[in-house]
Every structure is written in structure tokens, then in C-alpha cells.
Amino acid sequence: LVGAHVELEREVVLKVLKPSLDPKSSFGRALAFEAAVLGALRHPNIPRLLEFESDERSMWMAVDLCEGFSLRAVLDKGGGLPPVVAVELAR
Secondary structure (H helix, E strand, O other): OEEEEOOOOEEEEEEEOOOOOOOOOHHHHHHHHHHHHHHHOOOOOOOOEEEEEEOOOOEEEEEEOOOOOOHHHHHHHHOOOOHHHHHHHHO
């Protein structure tokens, strides 16, 4: 979900664990791990973790909104990437 962070006055991406899932499930643990990794990394091509909240009923995080295109859009449009481009994107 893309939304506005009122206090930061900018758009952010919200990643929310589905309400039907327990935060202690494998999906909840994966989201918590992702938040921990994003919180530890600093790189211009990696979105910053802005907030992470978890309790016994819900879990969500807010990260920087990165403008651009998704890899899925590129693959859907052309069916694949030349090896040189794939390596550059992976780097």
C-alpha cells in the first residue's frame, strides 16, 4: 500500500501482514526479519525502514517509496532481460 506519512510529510510504502495471519506465523517472522534487515542497511538503492510495529494481533512496517519501475513490469513487457542488464540490476 502506498500512503502519506503525516509526521514525515511524504509518501511511504506500507507492508502489512494480512489480518488473518498470526504475527508468530512464518509470514510474520519473514516480515519481522525483513524489517530487521532494512533497519540495518544503508544504501541509496535500498529503501529505508521508517517504522515497524508488531503486537499479538498485527504487524506492519513503513519504508521509503522508491520511484521507478518494478522488475515484474520489465519481465511482463519483454519476457526476459539480456544477461548484461540482469547482472547490472543484481549489482
